Amino acid sequence: MIYRSFGSTGKKVSAIGFGGMRFADQNDAEACAALITAAYQKGINYFDTAPGYGKSEELFGAAFKEMKKQRKQKPFYVATKTVKSSPSEIREEIERSLRRMDLDAIDFYHVWCVLSMDGLRERIKNGALKEFERLKNEGLIRHICISTHMQGKEISQAFEEYPFEGILLGYSAMNFAYRDEGLTAAAKHDCGVVVMNPLGGGIIPQYSQRFSFVKTTSDESAVEGALRFLINDPRIAISLVGFSNQAQLEEAIRAVDGYQPIPTETIAHIRESMNEAFNSLCTGCGYCDSCPEEIPVPKLMEAYNHFMLSEDPQAMLNRLRWHWGIQLDSETLRKCTRCGTCEAACTQKLPITDRLQKMRELADTFLAKNKS
Ligand code: SF4
Ligand code: SF4
Structure with missing residues (x-):
């Protein structure tokens, strides 16, 4: 596994993170917990969930029970989120998240689903970030982060208005041209960057032929190529993969283990090969x-x-x-x-x-x- 510094937080995080939004069957708690634990054993140390992902937080809680026994020697980090805006609702929400996962603190707590600067300003006006700071002072959260689909210019503005320590944004070999500016803005502010949807919500594996331009060696799959394209980007700390099964986990691990720095001209070729249509999926x-x-x-x-x-x-x-x-x-x-x-x-x-x-x-x- 490759580990990266997460912005200025001092944390070392795995280049692949576990996104808890695509479990095959959330009712099969045992299988979900086994998948999370297997990822941890393979070196993944960043686990992302949310109160809105069905039973995801409970499923992570079940896996963490075992994982916590090793946490001192083998650290792992937990990210979750809230869309709430008022201080009392935020507090209720984080208390629920902590209970579900049986944790004392959340490592990366996100102002979730920020779609516009107006939306962010509204939450700031309602005292959301002041409450995040109180939670941080009380030790209930460790880092204040934002999860957004805003465009580059707006992301830059967000950093002008608040010094977020981490950002979660959608970015993949499918839409990188459209989102690139946001990534640059985040990296410029020394903010830890996590990209979600690195496989285009499952589209890259399904239409791998159309994405063969991301392959940089003859023996790699389009999924491996797409992940390595992101791993190669120094602005990105973590690519968050929503794992459903062990095979997907193995493939992502292979992508990291077999990663070799990709020459600049090959990256330029991948970028040129992008079809305009892929931006509009x-x-x-x-x-x-x-x-x-x-x-x-x-x-x-x-x-x-x-x-x-x-x-x-x-x-x-x-x-x-x-x-x-x-x-x-x-x-x-x-x-x-x-x-x-x-x-x-x-x-x-x-x-x-x-x-x-x-x-x-x-x-x-x-x-x-x-x-x-
Ligand atoms: S699908 Fe049509 S009716 Fe529904 S939200 Fe969109 S524009 Fe409105
Ligand atoms: S159309 Fe697709 S990309 Fe756009 S908001 Fe809906 S689910 Fe997301």
Whole structure:
């Protein structure tokens, strides 16, 4: 395992972190705890969770029971988050997180899901960061961090307004061109950088052929290439992988173990090879999931990714029906009022309403063809 300094915190963190948002079956507590423990034994020492990831905090708590016995000799760090804004709600939330994980303190506590500077300022005005500081003084948290999908300029502004010690942001071989400025701003402020979605929400492994440009040797997989591309970036301390199973864990470990510095010209080639379309894929972050018409926007946009990557409408229609259980003649594809709520929340700034319209058209064409 490769270990990196985490900004100015003095902590040494593993180049791969364990993201606790993609467990295969959260009801199988034993298997989830075994996966977390296996990652720890393989050298991963950064574990990221959140109160909004289903039972994730409890599952980490179960694994930490055993891991704590070794913690002195083999340190590990825990990151969790809150979207709360008022001091009393933040305190209640962290107390719940600490109870669920049976911990005395959270190493990296995040102001979670900051989508705009206005949103951050509102939380500052409500006393959120003052409460974070009180929690730090009381020893309940160790470092104050931010989790955001803001763009580079806004991230720079965030650091002008508060000296965050760590930042969690979405970045991958799929969207790096779009997010690069944010990363530079964070590194400039000597802030520890954790990137989420390093595998594009699972898209890179699934369409590995389309991502073969990230491979720098003939025997590496696209996943290994994508992770090594990030490991090679000195601005990034941790790439957070949402593990579902042991095979994914093994592959990520292989990526780190086999890492060799990538020549500058190869990195330049990877960057050039980026297709514009890859910047406009949905990463599955779920921030748009508040449609007043109850349209499951993230599911639909995930299905649309399959159309963009395969250029085959059938791949998208199959995904809708067989993966998401959405019938092609259902209202779901037809009730968008174009209110714009989802587009305002979209972290990738995707033209969601246009895509919905395209999906409707493709579904209708398919239905008409199959009627005649
Ligand atoms: S634009 Fe359409 S899909 Fe988006 S939130 Fe409004 S109704 Fe829902
Ligand atoms: S459409 Fe945008 S906000 Fe919604 S899940 Fe995809 S990337 Fe995230």
